[in-house]
Amino acid sequence: MTKPIVYHIPVCPFSQRLEILLALRGQMDAVEFRVVDITKPRDPELLAKTRGTTALPVLETADGQILKESLVILRYLDEVMEGDSLRRDDPYEHAVESMLIAREGPFTMTGYIYVMNQDPAQRDTHRDKLLGLYKDINGFLMEHNPDGTFLFDDFGLAEAVFTPMFKRFWFLDYYEGFALPEGPEFDRVRRWHAACMAHPATEQVTEEEIVKLYYDYALGAGNGALVAGRTVSSFAFEPEWQSRPWPPRDKYAGTASDRDLGLVA
């Protein structure tokens, strides 16, 4: 039988959600993943299927139908795969996890704007904004499960949505020295965050890979765009990231050379 196909960027957090879902449900082979190289022009056949939009991931069903939006695809797969859903069965509990999931969009946008910021004078503003969102999530978890670790009794749909973003934000730890401050305002979300990061279903990426691939984001260049003075994107497939040195932490000092980054021989 034909499988659904997910077209995605390597280590994309939005498709990592789908990988986490499949891992949690023990069905890692239920979907075929095909990598798209965003540093090259998009394959015309795929572009025709997606009607010109280039946002990834997209899912192609076994019938050739196209779905976009990672949260839509996540919920779709959770609904159609055999076995118990990851979403909470109880409608109220599902609404609660959906309220938490609704916070993910602003959270993600804030973190990406923060890492891409090029103005040192704005660093604290971005940090405070992200901390405010963490504080809000802390309050949400205190409201719904003050003594627990996850939102409910185990890693669930909300965790599958947020964890790839927590891992992505390794780029903030590295390039911005970001860390959750000590204190009760963050204790509950810190516990949640740590448990999400440590869960075995979420090991698709490493800090080293994120930090190396997202160096160009830290210099303000997203989606495979080239940084001025460079000829190879940090997202390039070759040379592979394992062979490259760790990039410099100081993003505000300007780019290292292709050679120093291990991007050319």
Place this chain on the structure above:
Amino acid sequence: MTKPIVYHIPVCPFSQRLEILLALRGQMDAVEFRVVDITKPRDPELLAKTRGTTALPVLETADGQILKESLVILRYLDEVMEGDSLRRDDPYEHAVESMLIAREGPFTMTGYIYVMNQDPAQRDTHRDKLLGLYKDINGFLMEHNPDGTFLFDDFGLAEAVFTPMFKRFWFLDYYEGFALPEGPEFDRVRRWHAACMAHPATEQVTEEEIVKLYYDYALGAGNGALVAGRTVSSFAFEPEWQSRPWPPRDKYAGTASDRDLGLVA
């Protein structure tokens, strides 16, 4: 038996979604609606229930649990009420309606920023942005149901989400002279829009009510805030909107007086 309670602003588009759902499913008495006057300080008891947040609507379940976010509440009610759900049963079709629903956030924000704009030089920019979103929806409907009227065969979940916003945007017709241009780029979404506007389950509000209550929005003052030079909000419950004259269309000329707006005797 205790019913769920929805706390809401009069004619709020986000709670109109819930009213449309109840109307379509023939269960208008399944939920109690309680009006909150946003021009007055919030009732401390309600504020305690919602843990300090003032965004409306909120739903209080029969057990006293609180749900926020109109789309979360909408899907929750659709799931728990007896009888057939409004959402599409088929997971792929449900994913399609969810993709359309995902466009609602930017659509709503764009329309509100447009009506609240106070700089005449920016009018075309706001108009073009909204038209771009309509064009995108036109393409989406052409992709999924080119010859139909609704997204599927009848008024459904996506229509329940968008129609209250279409009605809200009467304030753009009135205060900005907004209208969808003629032409094939908008023909499909115009057909959809017209059918949504005309559907009998969506008659909770009238253009007259929207235009009168949202006059202050057109002057840049949202959420019950007072316009400079005025002592009564256009959202005030008294005198009721039926007794007031239609406000002036020219929002860029500055506010009419409380007296001319029929807000004081």
